[in-house]
Amino acid sequence: MDILVLGIGNVLLTDEGIGVRALKELERRYTYPTNVELLDGGTAGIELLRHIRNRDYLIIIDAMKCGQEPGTVLRVEGDEVPAAFRTRISPHQLGLSDLLAAAMLTDELPANLVLYGVEPESIDIGLDLTETVEANVDKLVGAVADELRSLGCSLVPIEANFTEKARFWDTV
Numbered sequence: 152m153d154i155l156v157l158g159i160g161n162v163l164l165t166d167e168g169i170g171v172r173a174l175k176e177l178e179r180r181y182t183y184p185t186n187v188e189l190l191d192g193g194t195a196g197i198e199l200l201r202h203i204r205n206r207d208y209l210i211i212i213d214a215m216k217c218g219q220e221p222g223t224v225l226r227v228e229g230d231e232v233p234a235a236f237r238t239r240i241s242p243h244q245l246g247l248s249d250l251l252a253a254a255m256l257t258d259e260l261p262a263n264l265v266l267y268g269v270e271p272e273s274i275d276i277g278l279d280l281t282e283t284v285e286a287n288v289d290k291l292v293g294a295v296a297d298e299l300r301s302l303g304c305s306l307v308p309i310e311a312n313f314t315e316k317a318r319f320w321d322t323v
Contacts, residue, residue, distance in 0.1 A: 152186060152207040152302060155261070156295065157199070159192045159213040159247060166221075166271030166284045169291070170212040173267075176292050181306040187299060197250050204259035210298060212291070213247070215268025222283040223270040224291045226298075232264040267295055 158174025161167045171191055178189055192199050203209055215225060215235055227235050233251045254260040269291055272281040280288070296306055 154187045154208040155203060155206045156189045156210045157192045159211060161194050165273045165275055165277040166281055167214050167274040169214050169269045169284055172280060173212045173291050176288060177295060181308055184304055187304055196247055197253055199250050200253055203254055203261060206261040208263045209261035210295060211266045213268055214271045219270040221270050221272030222287040224287055224294060225268045227266040229264060232266045235266055267291060
């Protein structure tokens with residue numbers, strides 16, 4: 152099974168960067184089998200088509216405004232994923248919505264779509280996640296890791312000793 156984990160977001164807008172931050176944390180914590188690719192999609196849109204086309208499984212991680220308590224981790228799958236981007240909190244989500252629509256129109260949409268979203272507390276200018284969202288990073292990373300394990304992927308933990316703040320800055 153060909154799997155892509157795609158972290159999306161703008162790391163200059165506090166909680167809007169949760170997708171990229173979580174992806175970096177997944178990279179920091181585990182090594183992955185060759186059939187799993189982790190990709191920092193940043194604020195890219197349609198240009199990601201070449202990366203998602205014809206994958207068996209696409210896992211997207213992003214901030215998602217849906218009226219829940221800030222920091223809430225949500226899982227959306229299948230046809231609900233494109234619908235989740237109808238409520239946009241940033242311009243990159245328009246690009247992601249277009250990306251999924253283009254993949255659907257060209258029949259290149261991955262067979263399985265899953266979105267892990269986190270309700271943001273703030274999308275103001277700032278480099279750090281809010282305390283509320285940062286407190287849920289472990290839950291988000293654990294949920295994505297569990298999703299990969301449920302697909303038969305063997306994740307090998309990487310032994311490291313980072314401070315909480317340092318974990319986001321060692322690769323940025």
